[in-house]
Amino acid sequence: MRKLNYGKAINEALGQAMELCPDVIVLGQLVDYKSGIFGTTTGLVDRFGPKRVQDFPVSESVMTATALGASLVGLRPVLVHQRMDFMLYSVDAIANWLALWRFKSNGQSSVPVTIRVIVGRGWGQGPQHSKSLHAWFAHLPGLKVAIPATAYDVKGLLLESIFGEDPAMIIENRSLFSMNDHVPENAYRVRYGQATIRRKGKDLTLVAIGVMVPMALRVAEQLAKEGIDIEVIDPRTLTPFDETTICCSVAKTKRLAVADPGWYTGSFAGEIISRTCEHLGTQMKAAPLRVCLPDSHTPMSSALEARYYPSDEDVANRIRVMFGRQPACSAA
Amino acid sequence: MRKLNYGKAINEALGQAMELCPDVIVLGQLVDYKSGIFGTTTGLVDRFGPKRVQDFPVSESVMTATALGASLVGLRPVLVHQRMDFMLYSVDAIANWLALWRFKSNGQSSVPVTIRVIVGRGWGQGPQHSKSLHAWFAHLPGLKVAIPATAYDVKGLLLESIFGEDPAMIIENRSLFSMNDHVPENAYRVRYGQATIRRKGKDLTLVAIGVMVPMALRVAEQLAKEGIDIEVIDPRTLTPFDETTICCSVAKTKRLAVADPGWYTGSFAGEIISRTCEHLGTQMKAAPLRVCLPDSHTPMSSALEARYYPSDEDVANRIRVMFGRQPACSAA
Amino acid sequence: MTLSHEEIRRRGDYRDLSIDGFDHETLKKLYYFMLRLRRCELALIDEYHPADEMRCPIHFCVGQEAVPASLSLLLKHDDYLFTHHRSHGYYLAKGAPMNELFAELYGKASGANGGKAGSQDISHPQSRVYGGAILAGALGIAVGAGFGIQLKNTSQIAVTGSGEAATEEGIFWEAINFASVKKLPVVFVCENNRYSTHSPQENRQPPGNISSRVAAFGVRTETLFGNDVIKVYAALKKAVERARAGEGPTFVEAFTYRWNGHVGPENDDHIGYRTADEIEFWKRNCPIALLERQLFDQGVLSQADKEKMSAEIDEEIADAFAFAKASPFPEDADWRRLNLSPSTPLADRLLKDDASAQFDQNQQYAIPGPY
Amino acid sequence: MTLSHEEIRRRGDYRDLSIDGFDHETLKKLYYFMLRLRRCELALIDEYHPADEMRCPIHFCVGQEAVPASLSLLLKHDDYLFTHHRSHGYYLAKGAPMNELFAELYGKASGANGGKAGSQDISHPQSRVYGGAILAGALGIAVGAGFGIQLKNTSQIAVTGSGEAATEEGIFWEAINFASVKKLPVVFVCENNRYSTHSPQENRQPPGNISSRVAAFGVRTETLFGNDVIKVYAALKKAVERARAGEGPTFVEAFTYRWNGHVGPENDDHIGYRTADEIEFWKRNCPIALLERQLFDQGVLSQADKEKMSAEIDEEIADAFAFAKASPFPEDADWRRLNLSPSTPLADRLLKDDASAQFDQNQQYAIPGPY
């Protein structure tokens, strides 16, 4: 099977969606420039013309409103935000309008707008270029939220969002863009609300969100050598959320850890732990575990970034402790 | 001791703060009009003049930025939003600036801005006048979040916020405004990060947030008659959060329920359950329980509002089931 | 020239309304719509409190009938109309049914939105009229509809109605900027009634007309006395025609006045934010009275015609009340279905299911370049 | 008159810079500041990649020295200055130390913000200069500082520097509206360099000057060729004096140009968003060259003076690099203390502790009235 990286898979999904349906349009700052938003929009304007691929003024708030209005007229807009931090100017449009449009119309009007939003990470992005507020958006009724970890998933979920009937947000972590995966050439779908078990295991269920998925898999591989057999689950979408797959796994392993690239307090990891405990609270063999970012804005300095973002070793050590083992020295 | 209602307690706190310190100012739409934001700002402009109590254009975004800038010059602004929904226009100013100012300045600059925000409820407020996104703001590093349930607490927490060094958000539910409580006349403080045990009990720890506190106390009284002895804890502030008081209680009762006036998925109730289970996960005698709003925007119709907001009976029944009892028929 | 509420009062009672050359059919329709809207609002006001059955905030628009009346004649079924919280005039202007409006206010299943939205968030998607209570929010969406229309290259237009306070929100200027850059088929109507709840415009905005600020963005504007329905109709007609012809957006600032309190049926005059004189002036110079005088004077309409119209309208109103009261409350509380679509027909048609591929985790994370 | 980048080029190489009547000290200081800023940026550009030790995005301001130079002479220590992402000129204009700037870029503990902020979010609170990378955000805060100054009734002012794209954000217009209504002591400087990353202004904004749109809000404006530092200085001087005198806000639109790519040391000309001719024109007509020619011609400064200045500046730069490189990385990762204050001195002084009262739950919730 053919391999593509995450960025190119997005590019392919956008191109295919635009081919499949003339109502699909792409809006965002610089989407029609050569640089192409980390390669994800490259070539689209040449193939589909400047009407369907449009640069937008630096007006995030009305950009979201524009997409909503255009969707009423029958279009299926895809918005692109280069950083989630920039999108915060449009929270009103998202929370007071887009997410509640269907509800407020009593189901008579739907607004299939897809918001692609990139989370910055690394090279000193600093506090205004690196927020990952997936927990916020997963809290909002009426908005689908995907946080794909692989090139395969991002293509399938992007297509599913564009051709679905609800507003959807695709949260893409910058660190994933260069990662390759098998990506079918056809226009396939990855459904919302279907977690995937990325590794089978019997001792611990490790749920990993977004950019934590590759890390979780590496940690599982490492700890397998130490006799801890980890089942790694990638929920793929946060709304709707597949709680069944996770509960079934925990019912078997009796242990749960969640790795989440968001701030600890109020993280979606907490949501997952709470749900699981609401169902299986008395059956757990160990207290559940959360690995998140500290409750702090992102420091710019690479020295602090290294402490701020959990490493493979950090995750492995937390799990070792859960199993009563000695934590390994963090390789400096 | 003297009694005051919640709205009047806020009014008294504002008046005292302005007397104690000339840097305290109040900004917000209509704060200087007779109607006085549900009575909370009544009379302030007469006592302190139109410079210190100012109406603001309908520009929520720059209003927050204005408060931040004014705080740099040494003022201690109090902002008032009549509904949390309106405040969403200023999420950028809150999340990208106010909450990260101290961090980004490496602790050299602080911005003591207090944001009073009212959550609408009842009389068909509908989806754009009733959001309670306390879980969102509790997720943000660098912002203190209080959700006082009583007149006593709202006065003390408001004073503590105004004279503290961090930006703080006070979330006030409209349904509480008429409720009386003992309120000392002096300028007292209620500290952040200190939960209060509102009722002692041994069978279940029921944590109730904000407007759910009176309900939790009524339910506890009711269920005491049925032999279930409930400890009711009011966290009072979500950031910082007093996890110790809750964990100590649950270590004793071995059972946890949380009543939260926010949407289920991603609620702060989930955060509380997760934290508690991370500490005490293997010691619980029953699976923990969350009582929240459904994952839905607020319906206008009173018929649907009645189903949307959990009632005393709903909470009581969920707890009865937890203890293996029969749920009582909901009084229609 | 800067028009303002003060300037309008300074000039004294309005005598410039002229129906010369206007065809009688249009005049009668304008009049009928205004009368209908007025009587509808007054009836709702009367009914509001006695039984407290309409349990939602309502921002009545008595006194502000001219803009909706004009739009009711100018907009086609395919056009889009977006309204702010003061919604009833716009709702009716787009031809949405009165009985569904009333049922919505009563929170009934047969309401325009099944009781989910109420007066301030109402919409009637079949009639392409959409509202919401967050100031200026619907206005941004109107620009989006205009953008969509432009891309689809149809002859539809999008119109948005709001108050003067909406122009204090940043998104208003983002919307104006974008509509201007793209020359979108959008008409912005601003009903400048001087107040935002109880706060007068001069406390919130610099002197001068809003339209002059909008004009600086390259958008065509009109500024006028908004209780002269003939002038309002003419200005909006030109604006609608321009938009339909692909000549870009127009902003119309119409000075008008609300009779009632900001919200609810009571007046809020005890707050002391406006004078009795001011209120009296605007009541005397209300859009219905001004037009009616001409129609009667010039024999276009008689008192008997008016009574016939009123009777017909009152019957419609009575029916709407009866419909609303007789309708059941919504039983429905399938929260999930109300918030997320249960089906994905287009995805089902265009996309294929596929077995998940196997991801290889042994790769480096991207090391972002310097930016 | 509408000024624009095209119009400026159409007029050909700039010959109007005149130093007549300007005192030599001021001229030398302006020149020195521009030279210092230029050499500082060029040195950072040279150093950026070889060792990749400055691991943060940097938006260089080579070519845009005139505005910061003017501000460096006009602002007092007590004044407030707010900058956007292209921050170095503003940072130095407020007298903040170069070595702490460099150490910040290197992510060191001795940096202006201890390595927390980097170039795009930098601030130096002791010098009252504050930045941030979210477009137009810092500008709203500047208005707040002006509001605070007005309430405190001091003679300070607040100045904010941004690019032309910041005016596309709604908060910009909210800020302008509010500053105008309250006549705040704020100076807005817009360095119009034509581009937002790679997107030219004409794709994003209607024709005409931004200043004409701002003027429609009742704010005084100036529009000028921003590479003529004498004109920039004069316009800003007037604006600063007005603000200090309580005469309200001014908006200055200064046309200028950045030499480098949008971000980072490389150029981004392979994107093809601007022509070689355009770049060449603006390099030829850069603020330093234009002033230098006059200073040399009129004997205010000699080549030898320049060399002496350059040597002095280069020493400062070398020291700043040495300081940055020798400084340790922050060890500090006390996340809680970094995000929330560990103490509340004012509350400790003004408030008393109190034992919690007993709340009685047997009360009805408020039944909100109709609204």
Ligand SMILES: Cc1ncc(C[n+]2csc(CCOP(=O)(O)OP(=O)(O)O)c2C)c(N)n1
């Ligand atoms: C974002 C937001 N802020 C505040 C409000 C509260 N509010 C409701 S109506 C209103 C006044 C609006 O005035 P205007 O736009 O002039 O319309 P009018 O009520 O005069 O018709 C305000 C401030 C709101 N609905 N939305």
Ligand SMILES: Cc1ncc(C[n+]2csc(CCOP(=O)(O)OP(=O)(O)O)c2C)c(N)n1
């Ligand atoms: C809210 C927001 N949206 C988008 C961006 C991305 N961005 C960074 S710089 C920039 C261009 C800004 O152009 P301008 O304001 O003219 O300043 P210049 O870079 O030209 O100096 C953009 C769009 C941002 N930082 N913030």
Ligand SMILES: [Mg+2]
């Ligand atoms: Mg108004």
Ligand SMILES: [Mg+2]
């Ligand atoms: Mg620019």
